[in-house]
Amino acid sequence: MTPYPLTIATSARRRTLAIQVRAGQVIVRRPRGVSDAEVHALLVRKSRWIKAKLQLQAERLATEVEHSFETGDRFDWLGQAQVLTVQRGRESSLQHQPGAIHITLSSRARRDARTLVREQLLQWYADCALQWFTERAPALAARLGKRVSRVQVRVTRSKWGHCTSRAVLQFNPLIMQAPLPVIEYLLVHEVCHLREPNHSPAFWSLVAEHCPDYKASRRWLKEQGHSLFF
Incomplete structure:
Protein backbone atom coordinates (compact mmCIF):
# COMPACT_ATOMS: atom_id res chain seq x y z
CA MET A 1 0.00 0.00 0.00
CA THR A 2 1.38 3.41 -0.98
CA PRO A 3 0.32 6.92 0.16
CA TYR A 4 -0.35 7.85 -3.48
CA PRO A 5 -2.23 6.30 -6.43
CA LEU A 6 0.04 3.70 -8.02
CA THR A 7 -0.19 1.96 -11.38
CA ILE A 8 2.20 -0.78 -12.44
CA ALA A 9 2.36 -1.46 -16.17
CA THR A 10 4.15 -4.56 -17.44
CA SER A 11 5.33 -4.82 -21.03
CA ALA A 12 7.31 -7.43 -22.93
CA ARG A 13 8.78 -4.64 -25.07
CA ARG A 14 10.35 -2.71 -22.20
CA ARG A 15 13.97 -3.27 -21.32
CA THR A 16 14.26 -1.06 -18.24
CA LEU A 17 12.32 -0.28 -15.06
CA ALA A 18 11.10 3.31 -14.90
CA ILE A 19 8.92 5.61 -12.76
CA GLN A 20 6.69 8.39 -14.04
CA VAL A 21 4.74 10.88 -11.94
CA ARG A 22 1.78 12.36 -13.76
CA ALA A 23 -1.43 14.08 -12.66
CA GLY A 24 -0.91 13.20 -9.01
CA GLN A 25 -0.28 9.52 -9.53
CA VAL A 26 2.79 7.33 -9.85
CA ILE A 27 3.20 5.00 -12.82
CA VAL A 28 5.83 2.26 -12.79
CA ARG A 29 6.67 0.70 -16.14
CA ARG A 30 8.51 -2.59 -15.93
CA PRO A 31 9.74 -5.27 -18.31
CA ARG A 32 8.21 -8.70 -18.06
CA GLY A 33 10.01 -10.74 -15.41
CA VAL A 34 10.59 -7.87 -12.95
CA SER A 35 9.07 -8.83 -9.60
CA ASP A 36 6.85 -6.79 -7.30
CA ALA A 37 9.67 -6.83 -4.77
CA GLU A 38 11.98 -5.11 -7.27
CA VAL A 39 9.29 -2.50 -7.97
CA HIS A 40 8.85 -1.90 -4.22
CA ALA A 41 12.61 -1.49 -3.79
CA LEU A 42 12.68 1.09 -6.57
CA LEU A 43 9.79 3.01 -4.98
CA VAL A 44 11.66 3.09 -1.68
CA ARG A 45 14.86 4.32 -3.32
CA LYS A 46 12.99 7.02 -5.22
CA SER A 47 10.61 8.00 -2.38
CA ARG A 48 12.09 11.49 -1.93
CA TRP A 49 11.99 12.18 -5.65
CA ILE A 50 8.39 10.92 -5.88
CA LYS A 51 7.31 13.08 -2.95
CA ALA A 52 8.91 16.17 -4.48
CA LYS A 53 7.28 15.52 -7.86
CA LEU A 54 3.83 15.02 -6.31
CA GLN A 55 4.19 18.20 -4.28
CA LEU A 56 5.26 20.20 -7.33
CA GLN A 57 2.30 18.92 -9.33
CA ALA A 58 -0.09 19.76 -6.49
CA GLU A 59 1.31 23.31 -6.35
CA ARG A 60 0.95 23.71 -10.10
CA LEU A 61 -2.61 22.42 -10.00
CA ALA A 62 -3.46 25.00 -7.33
CA THR A 63 -2.21 27.83 -9.58
CA GLU A 64 -3.85 26.66 -12.81
CA VAL A 65 -6.25 29.15 -14.33
CA GLU A 66 -9.89 28.10 -14.34
CA HIS A 67 -11.37 29.18 -17.65
CA SER A 68 -15.04 30.03 -17.97
CA PHE A 69 -14.99 29.99 -21.80
CA GLU A 70 -17.34 32.95 -21.69
CA THR A 71 -17.05 36.57 -22.79
CA GLY A 72 -14.32 38.26 -20.78
CA ASP A 73 -12.19 35.14 -20.37
CA ARG A 74 -8.54 35.43 -21.44
CA PHE A 75 -6.33 33.15 -23.52
CA ASP A 76 -2.76 33.83 -24.55
CA TRP A 77 -1.37 34.15 -28.04
CA LEU A 78 2.41 34.35 -28.43
CA GLY A 79 2.63 35.27 -24.76
CA GLN A 80 0.08 38.08 -24.93
CA ALA A 81 -3.37 37.97 -23.31
CA GLN A 82 -6.35 37.95 -25.70
CA VAL A 83 -9.84 38.83 -24.46
CA LEU A 84 -12.55 36.37 -25.50
CA THR A 85 -15.99 37.37 -26.73
CA VAL A 86 -18.71 34.78 -27.40
CA GLN A 87 -21.95 35.30 -29.26
CA ARG A 88 -24.60 33.33 -31.12
CA GLY A 89 -25.09 33.58 -34.86
CA ARG A 90 -26.04 31.72 -38.01
CA GLU A 91 -22.70 29.95 -38.45
CA SER A 92 -19.90 28.97 -36.09
CA SER A 93 -16.67 30.89 -36.59
CA LEU A 94 -13.57 32.24 -34.86
CA GLN A 95 -11.89 35.53 -35.67
CA HIS A 96 -8.65 36.73 -34.15
CA GLN A 97 -7.68 40.37 -33.92
CA PRO A 98 -4.80 41.86 -31.92
CA GLY A 99 -5.79 41.44 -28.29
CA ALA A 100 -9.10 39.75 -28.99
CA ILE A 101 -10.59 36.39 -29.97
CA HIS A 102 -14.18 36.54 -31.27
CA ILE A 103 -16.14 33.29 -31.34
CA THR A 104 -19.57 32.86 -32.88
CA LEU A 105 -21.56 29.76 -32.00
CA SER A 106 -24.21 28.48 -34.36
CA SER A 107 -27.68 29.10 -33.01
CA ARG A 108 -28.53 25.58 -34.21
CA ALA A 109 -25.90 23.95 -31.97
CA ARG A 110 -27.44 21.90 -29.15
CA ARG A 111 -24.32 21.06 -27.13
CA ASP A 112 -23.36 23.29 -24.21
CA ALA A 113 -21.58 26.52 -25.09
CA ARG A 114 -18.54 25.84 -22.91
CA THR A 115 -17.70 22.65 -24.82
CA LEU A 116 -18.22 24.32 -28.18
CA VAL A 117 -16.03 27.32 -27.31
CA ARG A 118 -13.26 25.07 -26.02
CA GLU A 119 -13.37 22.96 -29.19
CA GLN A 120 -13.15 26.03 -31.40
CA LEU A 121 -10.19 27.37 -29.45
CA LEU A 122 -8.35 24.06 -29.60
CA GLN A 123 -8.95 23.80 -33.34
CA TRP A 124 -7.75 27.35 -33.88
CA TYR A 125 -4.55 26.78 -31.94
CA ALA A 126 -4.04 23.51 -33.86
CA ASP A 127 -4.50 25.19 -37.24
CA CYS A 128 -2.16 28.05 -36.31
CA ALA A 129 0.49 25.72 -34.90
CA LEU A 130 0.41 23.45 -37.95
CA GLN A 131 0.90 26.41 -40.26
CA TRP A 132 3.61 28.03 -38.11
CA PHE A 133 5.74 24.91 -37.68
CA THR A 134 5.18 23.67 -41.26
CA GLU A 135 6.45 26.99 -42.62
CA ARG A 136 9.63 26.95 -40.52
CA ALA A 137 10.68 23.36 -39.80
CA PRO A 138 11.79 22.32 -43.34
CA ALA A 139 14.08 25.34 -43.77
CA LEU A 140 15.76 24.78 -40.40
CA ALA A 141 16.12 21.07 -41.12
CA ALA A 142 17.77 21.85 -44.47
CA ARG A 143 20.38 23.95 -42.65
CA LEU A 144 21.24 20.81 -40.69
CA GLY A 145 21.41 18.72 -43.84
CA LYS A 146 18.17 16.94 -42.94
CA ARG A 147 14.61 16.85 -44.19
CA VAL A 148 11.20 16.74 -42.54
CA SER A 149 8.80 14.12 -43.86
CA ARG A 150 5.73 15.55 -42.12
CA VAL A 151 4.64 18.00 -39.42
CA GLN A 152 1.78 17.09 -37.10
CA VAL A 153 0.07 18.71 -34.12
CA ARG A 154 -1.48 16.93 -31.17
CA VAL A 155 -2.52 17.99 -27.67
CA THR A 156 -0.84 15.79 -25.08
CA ARG A 157 0.14 16.43 -21.48
CA SER A 158 3.19 14.19 -21.64
CA LYS A 159 5.35 16.23 -24.03
CA TRP A 160 5.54 19.46 -26.04
CA GLY A 161 7.17 17.95 -29.08
CA HIS A 162 8.37 14.72 -30.59
CA CYS A 163 10.60 13.63 -33.46
CA THR A 164 10.19 10.14 -34.85
CA SER A 165 12.76 7.94 -36.57
CA GLU A 184 11.14 29.00 -31.42
CA TYR A 185 13.10 26.94 -28.90
CA LEU A 186 10.65 24.05 -29.25
CA LEU A 187 11.05 24.19 -33.02
CA VAL A 188 14.83 24.10 -32.75
CA HIS A 189 14.71 21.32 -30.15
CA GLU A 190 12.68 18.93 -32.29
CA VAL A 191 14.44 19.72 -35.57
CA CYS A 192 17.83 19.11 -33.93
CA HIS A 193 16.61 15.63 -33.04
CA LEU A 194 16.67 14.87 -36.77
CA ARG A 195 20.47 14.87 -36.47
CA GLU A 196 20.88 13.93 -32.80
CA PRO A 197 18.05 11.56 -31.71
CA ASN A 198 18.94 11.84 -28.02
CA HIS A 199 19.77 14.40 -25.35
CA SER A 200 23.53 13.99 -25.49
CA PRO A 201 26.02 16.89 -25.10
CA ALA A 202 26.23 16.96 -28.89
CA PHE A 203 22.47 17.50 -29.08
CA TRP A 204 22.45 20.41 -26.62
CA SER A 205 25.45 21.94 -28.38
CA LEU A 206 23.50 21.85 -31.64
CA VAL A 207 20.47 23.42 -29.96
CA ALA A 208 22.63 26.19 -28.50
CA GLU A 209 24.07 26.88 -31.94
CA HIS A 210 20.62 27.67 -33.34
CA CYS A 211 18.97 28.94 -30.15
CA PRO A 212 21.63 30.56 -27.91
CA ASP A 213 19.15 31.43 -25.11
CA TYR A 214 17.51 28.00 -25.08
CA LYS A 215 18.08 27.49 -21.34
CA ALA A 216 15.72 30.35 -20.45
CA SER A 217 12.99 28.98 -22.72
CA ARG A 218 13.51 25.45 -21.43
CA ARG A 219 13.19 26.75 -17.87
CA TRP A 220 10.01 28.65 -18.80
CA LEU A 221 8.42 25.48 -20.14
CA LYS A 222 9.30 23.55 -17.00
CA GLU A 223 7.97 26.25 -14.68
CA GLN A 224 5.09 27.74 -16.68
CA GLY A 225 4.17 25.14 -19.27
CA HIS A 226 1.38 23.68 -17.12
CA SER A 227 -0.47 27.01 -17.32
CA LEU A 228 -1.03 26.57 -21.08
CA PHE A 229 -3.48 23.68 -20.70
CA PHE A 230 -7.23 24.17 -20.62
Missing part, protein backbone atom coordinates in the same frame (compact mmCIF):
# COMPACT_ATOMS: atom_id res chain seq x y z
CA ARG A 166 10.90 8.63 -39.81
CA ALA A 167 11.48 12.39 -39.55
CA VAL A 168 7.92 13.18 -38.50
CA LEU A 169 7.80 16.20 -36.19
CA GLN A 170 4.92 16.50 -33.76
CA PHE A 171 4.12 19.62 -31.74
CA ASN A 172 1.61 20.40 -29.01
CA PRO A 173 -0.49 23.25 -30.46
CA LEU A 174 -1.09 24.80 -27.03
CA ILE A 175 2.52 26.01 -27.24
CA MET A 176 1.20 28.87 -29.39
CA GLN A 177 0.12 30.56 -26.16
CA ALA A 178 3.74 30.75 -24.96
CA PRO A 179 6.11 33.67 -25.65
CA LEU A 180 7.63 33.54 -29.13
CA PRO A 181 11.17 32.65 -27.94
CA VAL A 182 9.75 29.55 -26.22
CA ILE A 183 7.96 28.46 -29.40
Whole structure:
Protein backbone atom coordinates (compact mmCIF):
# COMPACT_ATOMS: atom_id res chain seq x y z
CA MET A 1 0.00 0.00 0.00
CA THR A 2 1.38 3.41 -0.98
CA PRO A 3 0.32 6.92 0.16
CA TYR A 4 -0.35 7.85 -3.48
CA PRO A 5 -2.23 6.30 -6.43
CA LEU A 6 0.04 3.70 -8.02
CA THR A 7 -0.19 1.96 -11.38
CA ILE A 8 2.20 -0.78 -12.44
CA ALA A 9 2.36 -1.46 -16.17
CA THR A 10 4.15 -4.56 -17.44
CA SER A 11 5.33 -4.82 -21.03
CA ALA A 12 7.31 -7.43 -22.93
CA ARG A 13 8.78 -4.64 -25.07
CA ARG A 14 10.35 -2.71 -22.20
CA ARG A 15 13.97 -3.27 -21.32
CA THR A 16 14.26 -1.06 -18.24
CA LEU A 17 12.32 -0.28 -15.06
CA ALA A 18 11.10 3.31 -14.90
CA ILE A 19 8.92 5.61 -12.76
CA GLN A 20 6.69 8.39 -14.04
CA VAL A 21 4.74 10.88 -11.94
CA ARG A 22 1.78 12.36 -13.76
CA ALA A 23 -1.43 14.08 -12.66
CA GLY A 24 -0.91 13.20 -9.01
CA GLN A 25 -0.28 9.52 -9.53
CA VAL A 26 2.79 7.33 -9.85
CA ILE A 27 3.20 5.00 -12.82
CA VAL A 28 5.83 2.26 -12.79
CA ARG A 29 6.67 0.70 -16.14
CA ARG A 30 8.51 -2.59 -15.93
CA PRO A 31 9.74 -5.27 -18.31
CA ARG A 32 8.21 -8.70 -18.06
CA GLY A 33 10.01 -10.74 -15.41
CA VAL A 34 10.59 -7.87 -12.95
CA SER A 35 9.07 -8.83 -9.60
CA ASP A 36 6.85 -6.79 -7.30
CA ALA A 37 9.67 -6.83 -4.77
CA GLU A 38 11.98 -5.11 -7.27
CA VAL A 39 9.29 -2.50 -7.97
CA HIS A 40 8.85 -1.90 -4.22
CA ALA A 41 12.61 -1.49 -3.79
CA LEU A 42 12.68 1.09 -6.57
CA LEU A 43 9.79 3.01 -4.98
CA VAL A 44 11.66 3.09 -1.68
CA ARG A 45 14.86 4.32 -3.32
CA LYS A 46 12.99 7.02 -5.22
CA SER A 47 10.61 8.00 -2.38
CA ARG A 48 12.09 11.49 -1.93
CA TRP A 49 11.99 12.18 -5.65
CA ILE A 50 8.39 10.92 -5.88
CA LYS A 51 7.31 13.08 -2.95
CA ALA A 52 8.91 16.17 -4.48
CA LYS A 53 7.28 15.52 -7.86
CA LEU A 54 3.83 15.02 -6.31
CA GLN A 55 4.19 18.20 -4.28
CA LEU A 56 5.26 20.20 -7.33
CA GLN A 57 2.30 18.92 -9.33
CA ALA A 58 -0.09 19.76 -6.49
CA GLU A 59 1.31 23.31 -6.35
CA ARG A 60 0.95 23.71 -10.10
CA LEU A 61 -2.61 22.42 -10.00
CA ALA A 62 -3.46 25.00 -7.33
CA THR A 63 -2.21 27.83 -9.58
CA GLU A 64 -3.85 26.66 -12.81
CA VAL A 65 -6.25 29.15 -14.33
CA GLU A 66 -9.89 28.10 -14.34
CA HIS A 67 -11.37 29.18 -17.65
CA SER A 68 -15.04 30.03 -17.97
CA PHE A 69 -14.99 29.99 -21.80
CA GLU A 70 -17.34 32.95 -21.69
CA THR A 71 -17.05 36.57 -22.79
CA GLY A 72 -14.32 38.26 -20.78
CA ASP A 73 -12.19 35.14 -20.37
CA ARG A 74 -8.54 35.43 -21.44
CA PHE A 75 -6.33 33.15 -23.52
CA ASP A 76 -2.76 33.83 -24.55
CA TRP A 77 -1.37 34.15 -28.04
CA LEU A 78 2.41 34.35 -28.43
CA GLY A 79 2.63 35.27 -24.76
CA GLN A 80 0.08 38.08 -24.93
CA ALA A 81 -3.37 37.97 -23.31
CA GLN A 82 -6.35 37.95 -25.70
CA VAL A 83 -9.84 38.83 -24.46
CA LEU A 84 -12.55 36.37 -25.50
CA THR A 85 -15.99 37.37 -26.73
CA VAL A 86 -18.71 34.78 -27.40
CA GLN A 87 -21.95 35.30 -29.26
CA ARG A 88 -24.60 33.33 -31.12
CA GLY A 89 -25.09 33.58 -34.86
CA ARG A 90 -26.04 31.72 -38.01
CA GLU A 91 -22.70 29.95 -38.45
CA SER A 92 -19.90 28.97 -36.09
CA SER A 93 -16.67 30.89 -36.59
CA LEU A 94 -13.57 32.24 -34.86
CA GLN A 95 -11.89 35.53 -35.67
CA HIS A 96 -8.65 36.73 -34.15
CA GLN A 97 -7.68 40.37 -33.92
CA PRO A 98 -4.80 41.86 -31.92
CA GLY A 99 -5.79 41.44 -28.29
CA ALA A 100 -9.10 39.75 -28.99
CA ILE A 101 -10.59 36.39 -29.97
CA HIS A 102 -14.18 36.54 -31.27
CA ILE A 103 -16.14 33.29 -31.34
CA THR A 104 -19.57 32.86 -32.88
CA LEU A 105 -21.56 29.76 -32.00
CA SER A 106 -24.21 28.48 -34.36
CA SER A 107 -27.68 29.10 -33.01
CA ARG A 108 -28.53 25.58 -34.21
CA ALA A 109 -25.90 23.95 -31.97
CA ARG A 110 -27.44 21.90 -29.15
CA ARG A 111 -24.32 21.06 -27.13
CA ASP A 112 -23.36 23.29 -24.21
CA ALA A 113 -21.58 26.52 -25.09
CA ARG A 114 -18.54 25.84 -22.91
CA THR A 115 -17.70 22.65 -24.82
CA LEU A 116 -18.22 24.32 -28.18
CA VAL A 117 -16.03 27.32 -27.31
CA ARG A 118 -13.26 25.07 -26.02
CA GLU A 119 -13.37 22.96 -29.19
CA GLN A 120 -13.15 26.03 -31.40
CA LEU A 121 -10.19 27.37 -29.45
CA LEU A 122 -8.35 24.06 -29.60
CA GLN A 123 -8.95 23.80 -33.34
CA TRP A 124 -7.75 27.35 -33.88
CA TYR A 125 -4.55 26.78 -31.94
CA ALA A 126 -4.04 23.51 -33.86
CA ASP A 127 -4.50 25.19 -37.24
CA CYS A 128 -2.16 28.05 -36.31
CA ALA A 129 0.49 25.72 -34.90
CA LEU A 130 0.41 23.45 -37.95
CA GLN A 131 0.90 26.41 -40.26
CA TRP A 132 3.61 28.03 -38.11
CA PHE A 133 5.74 24.91 -37.68
CA THR A 134 5.18 23.67 -41.26
CA GLU A 135 6.45 26.99 -42.62
CA ARG A 136 9.63 26.95 -40.52
CA ALA A 137 10.68 23.36 -39.80
CA PRO A 138 11.79 22.32 -43.34
CA ALA A 139 14.08 25.34 -43.77
CA LEU A 140 15.76 24.78 -40.40
CA ALA A 141 16.12 21.07 -41.12
CA ALA A 142 17.77 21.85 -44.47
CA ARG A 143 20.38 23.95 -42.65
CA LEU A 144 21.24 20.81 -40.69
CA GLY A 145 21.41 18.72 -43.84
CA LYS A 146 18.17 16.94 -42.94
CA ARG A 147 14.61 16.85 -44.19
CA VAL A 148 11.20 16.74 -42.54
CA SER A 149 8.80 14.12 -43.86
CA ARG A 150 5.73 15.55 -42.12
CA VAL A 151 4.64 18.00 -39.42
CA GLN A 152 1.78 17.09 -37.10
CA VAL A 153 0.07 18.71 -34.12
CA ARG A 154 -1.48 16.93 -31.17
CA VAL A 155 -2.52 17.99 -27.67
CA THR A 156 -0.84 15.79 -25.08
CA ARG A 157 0.14 16.43 -21.48
CA SER A 158 3.19 14.19 -21.64
CA LYS A 159 5.35 16.23 -24.03
CA TRP A 160 5.54 19.46 -26.04
CA GLY A 161 7.17 17.95 -29.08
CA HIS A 162 8.37 14.72 -30.59
CA CYS A 163 10.60 13.63 -33.46
CA THR A 164 10.19 10.14 -34.85
CA SER A 165 12.76 7.94 -36.57
CA ARG A 166 10.90 8.63 -39.81
CA ALA A 167 11.48 12.39 -39.55
CA VAL A 168 7.92 13.18 -38.50
CA LEU A 169 7.80 16.20 -36.19
CA GLN A 170 4.92 16.50 -33.76
CA PHE A 171 4.12 19.62 -31.74
CA ASN A 172 1.61 20.40 -29.01
CA PRO A 173 -0.49 23.25 -30.46
CA LEU A 174 -1.09 24.80 -27.03
CA ILE A 175 2.52 26.01 -27.24
CA MET A 176 1.20 28.87 -29.39
CA GLN A 177 0.12 30.56 -26.16
CA ALA A 178 3.74 30.75 -24.96
CA PRO A 179 6.11 33.67 -25.65
CA LEU A 180 7.63 33.54 -29.13
CA PRO A 181 11.17 32.65 -27.94
CA VAL A 182 9.75 29.55 -26.22
CA ILE A 183 7.96 28.46 -29.40
CA GLU A 184 11.14 29.00 -31.42
CA TYR A 185 13.10 26.94 -28.90
CA LEU A 186 10.65 24.05 -29.25
CA LEU A 187 11.05 24.19 -33.02
CA VAL A 188 14.83 24.10 -32.75
CA HIS A 189 14.71 21.32 -30.15
CA GLU A 190 12.68 18.93 -32.29
CA VAL A 191 14.44 19.72 -35.57
CA CYS A 192 17.83 19.11 -33.93
CA HIS A 193 16.61 15.63 -33.04
CA LEU A 194 16.67 14.87 -36.77
CA ARG A 195 20.47 14.87 -36.47
CA GLU A 196 20.88 13.93 -32.80
CA PRO A 197 18.05 11.56 -31.71
CA ASN A 198 18.94 11.84 -28.02
CA HIS A 199 19.77 14.40 -25.35
CA SER A 200 23.53 13.99 -25.49
CA PRO A 201 26.02 16.89 -25.10
CA ALA A 202 26.23 16.96 -28.89
CA PHE A 203 22.47 17.50 -29.08
CA TRP A 204 22.45 20.41 -26.62
CA SER A 205 25.45 21.94 -28.38
CA LEU A 206 23.50 21.85 -31.64
CA VAL A 207 20.47 23.42 -29.96
CA ALA A 208 22.63 26.19 -28.50
CA GLU A 209 24.07 26.88 -31.94
CA HIS A 210 20.62 27.67 -33.34
CA CYS A 211 18.97 28.94 -30.15
CA PRO A 212 21.63 30.56 -27.91
CA ASP A 213 19.15 31.43 -25.11
CA TYR A 214 17.51 28.00 -25.08
CA LYS A 215 18.08 27.49 -21.34
CA ALA A 216 15.72 30.35 -20.45
CA SER A 217 12.99 28.98 -22.72
CA ARG A 218 13.51 25.45 -21.43
CA ARG A 219 13.19 26.75 -17.87
CA TRP A 220 10.01 28.65 -18.80
CA LEU A 221 8.42 25.48 -20.14
CA LYS A 222 9.30 23.55 -17.00
CA GLU A 223 7.97 26.25 -14.68
CA GLN A 224 5.09 27.74 -16.68
CA GLY A 225 4.17 25.14 -19.27
CA HIS A 226 1.38 23.68 -17.12
CA SER A 227 -0.47 27.01 -17.32
CA LEU A 228 -1.03 26.57 -21.08
CA PHE A 229 -3.48 23.68 -20.70
CA PHE A 230 -7.23 24.17 -20.62
